[in-house]
Amino acid sequence: MHSQRHPTRVGVLFFIILFLLCLFSIKLALIQVFRADYLAEKAEKQHNHVVELEPRRGTIYDRDMRALALNVGAYSLYVNPKSMTEDQKSRVAESVAPVLGVSVGGLATLMEKPKHFVWLARKVPQDVYEKINAMKLRGAGFVRESKRFYPSGEMAAHVIGFANIDNIGLQGVELEYDKYLRGEKGMAQFLRDARQRDLLIEKDFVPARDGYDVVLTIDETIQFIAEKALDKAYTKYHAKGATVIVMDPKTGEILAFANRPTFSPAKPDATPIESKTNRAVAFVYEPGSVFKIVTASAALEEKAFNEDDVIFCENGKYWVATHYLKDHEPHGNLTFRKVVEYSSNIGFTKIAQKLGADKVYEYARRFRFGMKTNIGMVGEVNGMLKPVSKWSKTSIGAIPIGQEVTVTPPQLLGMIGAVANDGTYMKPYYIKSIRDEKGGVIASFQPQVVGQVISKETARRLKPILQGVVDEGTATAAKMKDITAGGKTGTAQKVEAGGYSHSKFVASFIGFAPVEDPKLAIVVSVDEPHPIYYGGLVSAPVFKEIVEDSLRYLATKKGQ
Numbered sequence: 001m002h003s004q005r006h007p008t009r010v011g012v013l014f015f016i017i018l019f020l021l022c023l024f025s026i027k028l029a030l031i032q033v034f035r036a037d038y039l040a041e042k043a044e045k046q047h048n049h050v051v052e053l054e055p056r057r058g059t060i061y062d063r064d065m066r067a068l069a070l071n072v073g074a075y076s077l078y079v080n081p082k083s084m085t086e087d088q089k090s091r092v093a094e095s096v097a098p099v100l101g102v103s104v105g106g107l108a109t110l111m112e113k114p115k116h117f118v119w120l121a122r123k124v125p126q127d128v129y130e131k132i133n134a135m136k137l138r139g140a141g142f143v144r145e146s147k148r149f150y151p152s153g154e155m156a157a158h159v160i161g162f163a164n165i166d167n168i169g170l171q172g173v174e175l176e177y178d179k180y181l182r183g184e185k186g187m188a189q190f191l192r193d194a195r196q197r198d199l200l201i202e203k204d205f206v207p208a209r210d211g212y213d214v215v216l217t218i219d220e221t222i223q224f225i226a227e228k229a230l231d232k233a234y235t236k237y238h239a240k241g242a243t244v245i246v247m248d249p250k251t252g253e254i255l256a257f258a259n260r261p262t263f264s265p266a267k268p269d270a271t272p273i274e275s276k277t278n279r280a281v282a283f284v285y286e287p288g289s290v291f292k293i294v295t296a297s298a299a300l301e302e303k304a305f306n307e308d309d310v311i312f313c314e315n316g317k318y319w320v321a322t323h324y325l326k327d328h329e330p331h332g333n334l335t336f337r338k339v340v341e342y343s344s345n346i347g348f349t350k351i352a353q354k355l356g357a358d359k360v361y362e363y364a365r366r367f368r369f370g371m372k373t374n375i376g377m378v379g380e381v382n383g384m385l386k387p388v389s390k391w392s393k394t395s396i397g398a399i400p401i402g403q404e405v406t407v408t409p410p411q412l413l414g415m416i417g418a419v420a421n422d423g424t425y426m427k428p429y430y431i432k433s434i435r436d437e438k439g440g441v442i443a444s445f446q447p448q449v450v451g452q453v454i455s456k457e458t459a460r461r462l463k464p465i466l467q468g469v470v471d472e473g474t475a476t477a478a479k480m481k482d483i484t485a486g487g488k489t490g491t492a493q494k495v496e497a498g499g500y501s502h503s504k505f506v507a508s509f510i511g512f513a514p515v516e517d518p519k520l521a522i523v524v525s526v527d528e529p530h531p532i533y534y535g536g537l538v539s540a541p542v543f544k545e546i547v548e549d550s551l552r553y554l555a556t557k558k559g560q
Contacts, residue, residue, distance in 0.1 A: 054185065055184060055208035060213070068152055068220065069148060069149070070151070078120060081112070081116075082115060083116070090108070091137065099128055123147040146167070148162070153266075155227060167182065170268075171276065173216070173431075176378055180442070212434050212436055213437070218256065222546075225553070226546050232542070241259070241526075241527035243279060243525045245258075246550065247521045248521075249519075250519075252417070252447055252448065280410065281377045281408055282379045285407065285506045286402060287402040287405065287407045287508065288508065289401060289490040290535070292343065292400070294360070295351055295360060300454075300458045307335065307336050311339055313331035313344050314346050316346070327346050343488075345401045358388055363453075366453040369385045373413075374427060376431060413521060416510040419486075423454040423459035424449060424452055463515055466511070480513075483548065484516060485511055486511060486512055486513075486515050487512065489536040492506045492508070504528050507525070507533050509535050514551075524546075526539055
């Protein structure tokens with residue numbers, strides 16, 4: 001009876017319901033067709049929690065498997081701002097800031113981000129973790145990660161380099177071999193309930209692949225000996241910089257490699273860029289008299305001179321093209337041997353004049369000047385060796401004595417190593433092998449002969465002459481009681497404002513020991529020492545200390 005009175009109202013209501021039903025059906029159809037993938041993905045994210053599994057970064061070892069860089073456990077502090085009240089955020093900021101040594105305002109700003117996850121501090125020290133963890137702060141928590149640890153501190157810093165907070169290599173071996181050290185991340189996927197709590201039901205798992213280990217040719221003990229000796233000279237002579245490299249001349253293996261100034265791999269940002277620069281491969285300088293080994297080698301190899309030939313050294317003053325060439329001390333007649341021992345500029349210029357520019361240049365190239373040693377370090381430069389076509393009239397009196405040419409310490413090391421190794425030039429290298437966590441060898445690096453730069457006979461004639469430099473010549477400060485050594489000093493004026501400085505020098509010594517069976521070849525270079533600046537007084541004692549301590553250590557090691 002009621003429905004018959006209001007047929008119109010019932011009809012309208014029916015059509016409204018039908019319209020809404022159709023509208024909802026169309027909407028559902030559109031969702032199923034056009035938004036199904038999006039909604040399925042969203043549901044997947046809500047009910048699945050993906051955890052990234054961090055791989056172990058590979059360890060860097062010395063030649064005897066002593067760790068120089070490794071990963072240790074660390075904790076990182078995070079918050080979930082979206083689930084926190086303002087009071088909770090304030091409490092976290094006020095409680096944590098003093099422990100972290102940062103401002104309350106800075107932490108408060110970080111927690112203003114509308115996110116479920118925000119880092120407050122990465123890889124904090126153990127004591128900081130324990131203090132904050134004991135506070136039981138709502139909305140804050142810790143994630144266990146790992147960080148790089150350098151057990152020997154600054155030792156071999158320019159070889160090892162450093163990695164950033166995310167364990168990505170940025171310099172040195174950490175950078176150059178990052179693709180091996182880093183490993184590959186893994187993944188674990190867990191189910192979540194409606195409140196976003198992990199149910200600890202594993203849905204998917206891909207294990208992380210740990211990084212490979214890198215084994216260096218560096219010997220940690222010899223590295224320590226070399227750095228200790230270099231530090232003494234660097235500090236004593238108030239030097240701008242310094243470099244020492246120690247090599248086995250028979251294999252080319254680098255046993256020690258150091259620069260000053262240096263830095264802490266654990267805190268690289270606390271050091272200026274100049275201290276982090278690997279000056280041994282990135283900086284060049286005129287070598288001065290150490291380069292005279294090129295000229296002496298050429299003279300003996302070409303049979304232009306023998307050890308006892310007499311050369312008149314013009315009593316210390318000799319006209320070359322447009323200017324006078326001078327010796328540090330005036331000499332009259334000197335034998336070839338004594339010209340080398342006393343490092344006479346005039347004597348070497350006369351040797352070079354007899355050889356000719358082409359021969360001097362040829363032997364400089366044989367010893368690989370003007371080209372990289374390919375030691376394997378990022379940033380290595382070529383140095384400069386002008387072709388003969390670009391020599392001036394005075395170049396014959398400059399290049400043979402180490403002027404108008406620029407070099408790097410590894411190039412000088414390669415030269416003295418070749419002389420010590422009977423004329424065979426070995427490629428300098430510092431990576432021994434790459435291994436997996438079980439010790440399996442992924443890649444190994446072997447001694448590599450570059451070439452025979454001078455004959456065995458010439459090298460064996462030159463070695464006792466260079467021994468004379470130590471025993472009776474300009475490098476008596478390198479002479480040892482029970483160990484024979486050979487080498488050459490260098491005191492090079494630095495180029496400044498288009499001319500040679502009279503107050504800034506590079507003091508160098510390159511040498512090998514023992515002469516009868518060389519086990520070590522060493523280059524020592526000290527930049528701008530003062531007040532004393534002679535290579536024989538500044539750098540030769542560094543060589544002596546390294547040789548004495550290293551040979552004693554190697555003898556002990558061999559006897560074990």
